[in-house]
Amino acid sequence: DPVKQPYRTAFHFQPPKNWMNDPNGPMYYKGIYHLFYQYNPYSAIWGNISWGHSISYNLVDWIDIELAISPIESYDINGCWSGSATILAEGNPAILYTGSDFKNRQVQNLAMPKNVLDPYLREWIKSDHNPLMAPIGVDPQFFRDPTTAWQGPDKKWRVVVGSQINGHGTALLYQSDDFVKWTRSDRPLHFSNKTGMWECPDFYPVSVDGVNGLDTSVQGKNVKHVLKASFNDHDYYIIGIYEPETDRFSVSPDFMDSNVQLRYDYGIFYASKTFYDSAKSRRILWAWVTEADGKSDDVDKGWSGLQSIPRSILLDKTGKQLSQWPIEEIEKLRAKEVNLENKVVEGGTTFEIAGITSSQADVEVSFVLPNLHDAELLPPGLLDPQLLCSKRNASTEGVIGPFGLLVLASKDLIEHTAVFFRVFKGHGNFVVLMCSDQSRSSLREEVDKSSFGAFVDVDPTDKISLRSLIDHSIIESFGGEGKTCITARVYPKLAIDKESRLYVFNNGTESITIANLSAWSMKGAQIFPLHKRRKPQ
Numbered sequence: 001d002p003v004k005q006p007y008r009t010a011f012h013f014q015p016p017k018n019w020m021n022d023p024n025g026p027m028y029y030k031g032i033y034h035l036f037y038q039y040n041p042y043s044a045i046w047g048n049i050s051w052g053h054s055i056s057y058n059l060v061d062w063i064d065i066e067l068a069i070s071p072i073e074s075y076d077i078n079g080c081w082s083g084s085a086t087i088l089a090e091g092n093p094a095i096l097y098t099g100s101d102f103k104n105r106q107v108q109n110l111a112m113p114k115n116v117l118d119p120y121l122r123e124w125i126k127s128d129h130n131p132l133m134a135p136i137g138v139d140p141q142f143f144r145d146p147t148t149a150w151q152g153p154d155k156k157w158r159v160v161v162g163s164q165i166n167g168h169g170t171a172l173l174y175q176s177d178d179f180v181k182w183t184r185s186d187r188p189l190h191f192s193n194k195t196g197m198w199e200c201p202d203f204y205p206v207s208v209d210g211v212n213g214l215d216t217s218v219q220g221k222n223v224k225h226v227l228k229a230s231f232n233d234h235d236y237y238i239i240g241i242y243e244p245e246t247d248r249f250s251v252s253p254d255f256m257d258s259n260v261q262l263r264y265d266y267g268i269f270y271a272s273k274t275f276y277d278s279a280k281s282r283r284i285l286w287a288w289v290t291e292a293d294g295k296s297d298d299v300d301k302g303w304s305g306l307q308s309i310p311r312s313i314l315l316d317k318t319g320k321q322l323s324q325w326p327i328e329e330i331e332k333l334r335a336k337e338v339n340l341e342n343k344v345v346e347g348g349t350t351f352e353i354a355g356i357t358s359s360q361a362d363v364e365v366s367f368v369l370p371n372l373h374d375a376e377l378l379p380p381g382l383l384d385p386q387l388l389c390s391k392r393n394a395s396t397e398g399v400i401g402p403f404g405l406l407v408l409a410s411k412d413l414i415e416h417t418a419v420f421f422r423v424f425k426g427h428g429n430f431v432v433l434m435c436s437d438q439s440r441s442s443l444r445e446e447v448d449k450s451s452f453g454a455f456v457d458v459d460p461t462d463k464i465s466l467r468s469l470i471d472h473s474i475i476e477s478f479g480g481e482g483k484t485c486i487t488a489r490v491y492p493k494l495a496i497d498k499e500s501r502l503y504v505f506n507n508g509t510e511s512i513t514i515a516n517l518s519a520w521s522m523k524g525a526q527i528f529p530l531h532k533r534r535k536p537q
């Protein structure tokens, strides 16, 4: 009932009810996409962690099927925690996951499909050899989340397990000939004394000059490698060169090295995982998007947690960062469209984009800016973009901006979330700030309304683009064609369903021009358990 469940999403993946966290073991197998996820089958709070399982032909519509892995063995009785799938050399999938064992120690386990001919992969058999990796010489509380494995030129499998050594983030490296007997390398793949424990590491190649994603074992000249780790509530990544002969991974800058921390997303986005989609030669990123509402509200609404829209991920042309874009399949949900072209938005004005279902929408807009010579100076001492976004929020007048969208807005704008840009003069260059300002997103008090922000590495004398996917209680925004992404959760009281509106605003003194704006109503994806599928007509 949409009236009782104003925050349930229409095209973001969520199970029918209960708690969900990390995406696990995403893969493409025999024409079907699989998504597993950390799931509590009994309630809307974390616990009894099992692997939920959903399958899809298009990454948009999902059939939720039976649990794939449940905590019933001595080596996973306290939870079947995160892990990854690997397609083995003969084409069969295998899952490595963390078990919290009968003594609450973290161990790594293997599960294989009962029947590799079943494209749904409904039943999974845990290996008789479990646990395959025990926390010997590592703290048993900090030993989890195996990656997808890759093969070196010596045909040995390698896998990384997240850990901490002396309190610092570590990617432990294991090797195996047969995927069952694993030996830890003396040297971890990577270590950083500037962070704590690394959860859900991910390690994969990206192409330096191509437009395709790469399978996890690809190595070579035109390839760089990405290491992602989840810590401090965020997913950070570094880019480097991996030598499979020596298993050395060299990076510059390292995690926390420079004042620009690379993150997949500067909003709410955690414990992410990528996989290689061999059907479309792309690498796809999934992440858990938590609630920003009180725990008791989660229990009342009966569910907690979303998955992001799957994103195609590539090395950006600069080679210095990644860029992300919602998978093209999501565009099949676009329905009614409204368009604008070459529209001047004068300073201090706001206008509505009417005619679409604004609570469930996809908006793409590109802005052309005026001469930037009067742009404000980057305020000294305010170099942290998130802080800058909360100190100079959407209602703080500027020169070039703030300009952008007001989404999930009530008629009188009492409630709205502002997704916007501001352009500053830096040291000999212009600096583009992107913000998602939730401070006025809801009249409800208990909601976390922190602002998010990050810089966008684009030239503002060119166009600046923004895309926002709006789905009732989530706004995923992509600035500069996916160079900077910000995901927010919001819980409006007034701006729900048909009461929700979309506006463009410019709170700078200078006019800006909308080169193009397209906004679409989005149809709902079909996300159902198997027994609730609609019969074909």
Ligand code: DQQ
Pocket: 021, 022, 038, 049, 081, 082, 098, 144, 145, 199, 200, 271
């Ligand atoms: N969630 C899992 C762990 C992982 C954490 C447990 C990250 O395996 O480290 O549900 O959100």
